[in-house]
Structure formats: C-alpha cells, structure tokens
Amino acid sequence: xxxxxxxxxxxxxxxxxxxxxxxxxxxxxxxxxxxxxxxxxxxxxxxxxxxxxxxxxxxxxxxxxxxxxxxxxxxxxxxxxxxxxxxxxxxxxxxxxxxxxxxxxxxxxxxx
Amino acid sequence: xxxxxxxxxxxxxxxxxxxxxxxxxxxxxxxxxxxxxxxxxxxxxxxxxxxxxxxxxxxxxxxxxxxxxxxxxxxxxxxxxxxxxxxxxxxxxxxxxxxxxxxxxxxxxxxxxx
Numbered sequence: 122x123x124x125x126x127x128x129x130x131x132x133x134x135x136x137x138x139x140x141x142x143x144x145x146x147x148x149x150x151x152x153x154x155x156x157x158x159x160x161x162x163x164x165x166x167x168x169x170x171x172x173x174x175x176x177x178x179x180x181x182x183x184x185x186x187x188x189x190x191x192x193x194x195x196x197x198x199x200x201x202x203x204x205x206x207x208x209x210x211x212x213x214x215x216x217x218x219x220x221x222x223x224x225x226x227x228x229x230x231x232x233x
Numbered sequence: 234x235x236x237x238x239x240x241x242x243x244x245x246x247x248x249x250x251x252x253x254x255x256x257x258x259x260x261x262x263x264x265x266x267x268x269x270x271x272x273x274x275x276x277x278x279x280x281x282x283x284x285x286x287x288x289x290x291x292x293x294x295x296x297x298x299x300x301x302x303x304x305x306x307x308x309x310x311x312x313x314x315x316x317x318x319x320x321x322x323x324x325x326x327x328x329x330x331x332x333x334x335x336x337x338x339x340x341x342x343x344x345x346x347x
Contacts, residue, residue, distance in 0.1 A: 127275075155335065164237075164324055164338035165276065172333075210275050216333065220266065220289070223275030 123148040125213050127224025134201050135232050142196045142227045144211035151213040154194045155221065156185060159208045168209075169196070172216060201231045237339035239325050245345045246315055253311045254342045258327030265308050266336060267300055268324040269293065276324055276338075282308060283330065315346045 126145045134140050146154075152173035157165035171178045171185045171194065178185050184197040194213075198205055208228050212221035238257040246252050258265045263284050268276035279298070280290045284305040294300075297315075302308040312319055322343050326336040 125275075157338070162340075162343075164239075164340045167335055167337065170335065212275070220278040220281060221276075221336070223277070225275050226273070 123151075123213075123222050125211060125222045125224040127211050127227060129227060130225065131228045131230070133230045133232060136201060136203060138201055140196075140198045140201055140205070140229055140231075142209055142211070142229075144194050144196075144213075144224050146192050146194070146213040146222070148213065148222070149192075150215055151222075153214050153216040153218075154185070154187060155212050155214075156196050157210045157212065157223075159210060159226075165210060198229075201229075203231050203233050205229060206231045237325055237327050237337055239323075239339040239342050241342055242340060243343050243345075245347060248317060248346055249314055251311065251313045252315060252344065253309055254323055254325075254344075256308045256310070256325030256327075256339060258307070258325070259337060261329070262327035262337075263305065263330055264328045264334070264336075265302055266326045266328075267308070267310050268326065268338075270322040270324055270341070271320075279310075312344075315344075317346045320344055320346045 155170035158168045159165045182199045187194040208226045210226050211224040214221040240255045265282045267279040270276045282302040297313045300310045322341040324341045326338045328334040328336040
C-alpha cells in the first residue's frame, strides 16, 4: 500500500544552524505535501505545504522542496531557534482529498 | 473562530467500557476527518465526512468504532467495549472542499484504557 518514509527519526542541531528533514512517498498520484509541527500534548499544526506544480516554496525561515521524479520532498529550517524544537511530520495526499499518509515523524531538538 | 475543538482532552477508561469523543470543526468546513495517533507514530486516517455523509472508513476502524456527523457540523466518535490497544490520541481535522484545501487539526483526545 501507499507509505511515506521519513528520516531522520531524531535530529539535534545547535541554535542558529540549519535542519533538514527528508521524506519519500510511494503513491505516484500524490500531488499535495503538507508538513506539520507537533508539540507535546498538542495536535499537529500545519507549517508549510507544497503542491506538485512547484519545486520549492519558502516562508521566512522554512522552505520545502519537491522532486516528483524521485518522489522525494524535504523540509529545510534555517537559523533554528529553541522554539523550533518539536516533532515534525511530513504527509502526502491528493489535492482536495480527505486523507493523508503521514511519515513517522522527526523529533527535532535545537540546543541553545 | 478558535479552530478545531475536541472534547474531552483526556479520557481514562476501564477495559470493556464505551467511550465517546466530540469534535467541533472550523465553522463552514464541510469536511471532517478522524485520525488516530499512537506513541511515536504519525497520525493514521480512520474515517472522513463530507457534510453529514460518511464517505470512507479505514480498515483500522473495527466494528467497535462508529462515527457520526448528524447535522453536518460536529462529529462524535464512539468506541464500544474498549481494549488496551485502543489507547491512543484521537485527532479530528477539518477542511473546506476544493483542490487547494488544507486540513487543520484539533488538539486531540488522549484515550488511556486500563
């Protein structure tokens, strides 16, 4: 069945450094790729998304890239801050559909 | 609008008891989804409504699970005869219909079956 692989499972970076999280999806029909940040005891919060008609999208310190041929997409966080510490999930789905396949999550720790 | 609201936030129940959770979506969002998240894993899709119609159920949703959205607004998820394996975070999300929609999640209901 469809699945999304996410790496690494944990990531520690020094404050101010960059963090990169990578995902691979299997369903060729996927064309919408959201990223969620989840803090302890809270629900996932959408932080950025990308659709298959673009290769890159930026929002301040956060960027996402998509390689449809390789079925890879990545989250880049620059100038990391302690408040970026959380679990990040990638997901893949079809634009306008009702369900996503989520990755297994990356626990990001930003060390002050 | 305060976003997707779920109640209760936490529920502890004894094995074999029935539990019911409620989700209030963002106003005017006609799509509503239920997901389940176990510790250390990503959310897994359970079921989905468009207005009051339940359009799909995952194989994860056993016969002990039932979801309703009677008036196309709030939704309830009931688990009958709970088992320890049902312990998880139950997340609700909502979205508009359309090709460029985004799903917004609630804070979840954490169920512990003892």
